[in-house]
Amino acid sequence: MASVSLPRGKNLSTQQTLALLQEMDEADSDGGEVSFVQQATDASSEESEKETEQKPNMPPRKRPRGTGKPSQSHTAKGGTVWVEEDIGMPSAEANRSCFTAQAGPTESAKRKITSALQSFLCLLDVGMLHTIRDCTVNQAHRTEPHWNLSVHELMAFISILFVRAIMCPVGAIVDCWSERFLVPVIKETMPRDRFISIMQHLRFDDKDTRAERVKTDKFAAFSDIWTRFNENCAKSFTPGEHMTIDEQLFPTKVRCPFTQYIATKPDKFGIKFWMATDLDTKYICSASPYLGKDPSRQKGERLAENVVMKLMETFLDDGRNVTTDNFFTSLSLSHRLLQRKTTLLGRVNKVQRELPQLARMYSVRAATRRWPVAVFYNMLDLAAGNAYILYKACTGWTGKRRLFLSILAQELRCRFMQHKEILAQAAEAAAAVPGTVKTTQCQVQESCNRNRSRFTCATCKKFTCAKCRDDEHWFCKRCKV
Structure with missing residues (x-):
């Protein structure tokens, strides 16, 4: 036929x-x-x-086509057999584990977050602010026994950093109080000299015990605050099925033993951080600084494997997939992750694609000579980015990130401004009644020679004579700047 x-x-x-x-x-x-x-x-x-x-209105599902060629295998020197598979064909490990967690803000974060400030405090909590405040006051008392700082004033100090990041990110911070580059919101919040005083004394650990801790921890000056920040990031958000791990170089030229020089980066000098990020939302789930040789790393273990396993420790055993570049990708790492129900997607070509640089936009970064302050700036940037993601997820807000930062800065300084207004009203009331306080030598002495006065400055509460006064309200010339 x-x-x-x-x-x-x-x-x-x-x-x-x-x-x-x-x-x-x-x-x-x-x-x-x-x-x-x-x-x-x-x-x-x-x-x-x-x-x-077929079901109505549903397009037919296409099956992946094979190349028709037999699978080719290659044996490496170590005995590993590599097999070339057709693109689109399901692998043998595809169904070993499936994602079981529920991605998004945690239940505790959803209950707390009703404002931009609450989303920020989920990451930089009140306990951390109290620790920074106590360490700063202890440092100031070494030279100024009567120097003090409240938590609300510390929050107002942080709000100035965010306002500067939005309004005038270029130039020195003190320029925000100058006549040419004046930012009224910053001047209303705090005098320039007070801001400089807080910056000079700003500390994040107990200096008396630092020498002993540095022997085993190069990051001791900021280690406690950074660890708590990492814990809060993990408690507030559950990442989705797909995560990415990469490096971040925070630009700074501070003098510290782990400053890096990377010629291929836009800012060649800085402190390097390893970061694990949720792929869909760009939420920073975990971060760790690179401090050089790690004595806790096992002999023979690759640095990249050690970094990935540490960053992913909290997020293993849930069926996730991790995407890395060629620095991290290795066969041994994929085997270790598979044992913890986690798959690995690695890049092996030389073309590197960068994630959106959220931390570089509206950064509070400023010139400093102390590396803990530089790390503090980076933590504020990361916390603000995560807070923005949490706030949108919990409230459904759709505004831009710059608007969110301005709202956050306003809420950070709100309580301090209310307290400041109460003190100003009390000072006006006291100044309206003459003779209530005995005369004392002027403590400002900007324009006088030890004149005597019974009036105090409405801001710093120092006795101020008429020559050193600089407003219809009783402000000394230092606080008026």
């Missing part, structure tokens, strides 16, 4: 079929019947098959 294949999708009439039979050579037939294999059916049969086999 001879078989004649017709062109795809073409139906022949009776006359066309007869003409084709007449023209066919006898050598093409073995004397049997000639059957026509039509590769396309009529429209009615197609519609009936679609109605019975």
Whole structure:
């Protein structure tokens, strides 16, 4: 029997079929019947098959096509067998584990977050602010026994950093109080000299015990605050199925033993951080500074493997996938992750794609000579970015990040400004009643020679004479700047 294949999708009439039979050579037939294999059916049969086999309004699902070539295998020197597989074909490990967690803000974060400030305090909590305040006051008392700082004033100090990041990110911080680059919100919040005083005394650990802790921890000056920040990031948000791990170089030229120089980065000098990020939201789930040689790393373990396993420790055993670049990718790392129900997707080519630089936009970064302050700036940037993600997820807010930072700065300084207004009203009331306080030598002495006065400055509470006064309200010239 001879078989004649017709062109795809073409139906022949009776006359066309007869003409084709007449023209066919006898050598093409073995004397049997000639059957026509039509590769396309009529429209009615197609519609009936679609109605019975497929759901309405749903496109047919395409199966991945193989290349038709046999799988090629290569054996490495170490005995590892590498097999080339067709793109799109499911692997043997695809169904080993599935994602079981519920991605998004945690229940505790959803209950707390009702404002921009609350989302920020989920990451930089009140306990951390109290620790920074206590360490700063202890440092100030070494030279100024009567120096003091409240938590609300510390929050106002942080709000100035955020306002500067939005309004005038270029230039020195003190320029925000100058006549040429004046930012009224910053001047209303705090005098320039008070801001400089807080910055000079700002500390994040107990200096008396630092020498002992530095022997085992190079990051001792900021280690406690950073650890608590990492814990708060993990408590407030559950990452999705896909996570990424990469490095961040926070630009700074401070003098410290772990400053890095990377010629390929836009800012070549800085402190390097390893970061694990949720792929969908860009939420920073975990971060760790690179401090050089780690004595706790096991002998023979690659640095990249050690970094990935530490960053992912909290997020393993839930069926996640981790995407890394060629620095982290290795066969041994994939085996270790598979044992913890986590898969690895690694990049092996030389083209590196960067994640969106959220931390570089509206950064509070400023010039400093102390590396703990530089790390503090980076932590504020990361906390603000995470707080923005949490606030949008919990409240449904859709505003821009710059607007969120301005709202956050306003809420950070709100309580301090209220307290400041109360003190100003009390000072006005006391100044309106003459003779209530004994005269004392002027403690400002900007324009006088130890004149005596019974009035105090409404801001710093120092006795101020008439020559050193600088407003209809009783402000000394230092606080007026």
